[in-house]
Amino acid sequence: MRVLVLGGDGYLGWPIALRFSARGAQVCILDNLARRRRQHVAMRDSLISICSAEERISAWTEIGGAPIRLVRDDLTRPGCAPQALRSFGPDVVVHLAAQASAPWAAASVEQAVATFEVNMLASLRVLWAVMEMAPHAHLVKLGTMGEYGRPGIDIAEGPIIVDHRGRRDRLPFPQRPRSLYDLSKRHDADNALFAAEAWGLRLTLLRQSAVFGAGTAETRRDPRLATRFDYDPVFGASLNRFCVQALARGRITIDGDPSAAYPIIGLDDAVRCVELAVDNPPSPGRPRICHQLTDVRPLEDVARLVADAARERGSAVTVHCRGKPGSEPQYAADASALRRLGLTPTPLPAGIASTLDTLVPHLDRVRDHVLDAQLLPAHEPDLTRVT
């Protein structure tokens, strides 16, 4: 099996590339390394030191892994996707190449436009290239649960029946993304669903919740195989930040609404979800939507779990809230598709414990200006009204 991982140098992309290589697949990573550059320029390097893309691929073969091909290229370049697909001839394309931060997208018009260019236009080039160059390949695309917004009804994994003025139809779930980033991913997902149906592509859309954790079975086999771990407020997931705050400061700070539901999945489970999707491809022209989501709890409960786990490791930890409790509707999302395919979620406390244990040796790299960084005022107040 030949697996092309777009964005394969990232937090999630690199462990996915290793997992498929470990399973015997021929793996090619395509990445423009933008995330590394962006974090480095902002002086917000990964807490866990990571090797260069080339170095960690060499380390992987050194410890017995199969060679992984690396293509440094940019999917916004017109020739990039067609060339990569033609030269590698993938059976599976795992597409994680995206600008993944909502605050980064909201900070300026140029960053907003750049986010749409990467998350949508580059992605449209990928869809077109798959249709022309690899029409039988299975495209596994990563989206976000943020595409739905926060509806007051249960979020379904696919269309729902809608009754309106005496008529009934099965229609796409009505989504209402609440940030420019989430809009960019929703637009991209709808383009992909359209392309899959219109052009007969094999598509799995994995809508992912916040991913936390500091490694997988493969990345832990050698320190040189580590994947990045961001803890700044722009690119770091809240739960990952909580872990660093607990260990380095003994004080966890919740910035937003502490009662807001926080849907999450561990890095190990997220990689497993991609495996399960790849092992169970959908039919051509019949795209499948799966939610990558193993736990939903109020943000303050998640913070308390981290505090408890850190206390068990000898740190006294307090939890503080900067925001006030809001009045969001109850959050509920179906996430049964991947369980039906075989996902057995890691219990959240175990995931948190393992994250803390992995971070401890790296705490000398915590930088105050990264941990204390505040989000710039974004043009994105909380939205609760529907117009």
Place this chain on the structure above:
Amino acid sequence: MRVLVLGGDGYLGWPIALRFSARGAQVCILDNLARRRRQHVAMRDSLISICSAEERISAWTEIGGAPIRLVRDDLTRPGCAPQALRSFGPDVVVHLAAQASAPWAAASVEQAVATFEVNMLASLRVLWAVMEMAPHAHLVKLGTMGEYGRPGIDIAEGPIIVDHRGRRDRLPFPQRPRSLYDLSKRHDADNALFAAEAWGLRLTLLRQSAVFGAGTAETRRDPRLATRFDYDPVFGASLNRFCVQALARGRITIDGDPSAAYPIIGLDDAVRCVELAVDNPPSPGRPRICHQLTDVRPLEDVARLVADAARERGSAVTVHCRGKPGSEPQYAADASALRRLGLTPTPLPAGIASTLDTLVPHLDRVRDHVLDAQLLPAHEPDLTRVT
């Protein structure tokens, strides 16, 4: 009142600019003239000869109209929208700047990407510039009824109540656009709704059906004031093509499903809708959605109406179908918002009669290669399934 018309050199934009100028507004047109170039390069010039942008503005002042400012610029250029808004200081921004053809967008990946760049990214720059430079201006944005696709429930002008698994919420109407062009416009509309709510902008979203007709009260005041009239299959509306086919050939050809519902509005009524929207601005942060739609009939009924009207003018006309009747659900869309504001729709037969009468003096300009042009095979088969 200062009215900035983005895309004010187009089929609909020019009559809108004239209407507001005639009403005493100070009008500025911003246009990159891409549509003129594109049609000219494809040797598919407007059936009705149109003057250059500069010439027709001069003609307007010559016959007593107020001066209209013209800015030739491209909204994809980062400085374009901020500069135009700062220098003109509009009270109203009518935004029609778009790549408006679904077949054009579907013909190649470069045209698809260009369509998203113009219809979405340039538009995002407009939203941002309004927020920064003219936060009190009323933004009137043109969308398309195609953003909804063809649901089997009535299309509402705004959110609907959705019941699902025992819970209920008021949510955006579930849309399912069926072409890349319609997707580009839907994405853009959702960006605008988000921006209006998050940033407190005054926004009216006019979702427009197919516009037909060959002029308005203002464009008929002098031959030099004519607006373009396209009759090729890429940019020409079906009803406009039917009119030319009937007069020039005595034979109307329906390419698609003859039973498909065809939602339409005449050019005069479409201009009136923009007037009504401008005269009744919504509150900041409370965007309003209105459907510009005065008639819905099966495509073959529309063709027959054209044939009947042409026969009354002495032409023998037959109607032929290339496509087979499909099995679309019944089409129904609420379009009461603009009627509540005062729209009195022109009856369809009257609109068709007036279009035919306007076209007759221009029939010597009909070109066979334009009228006979076929659509390239698009990557857009009909979609009826929801996944």
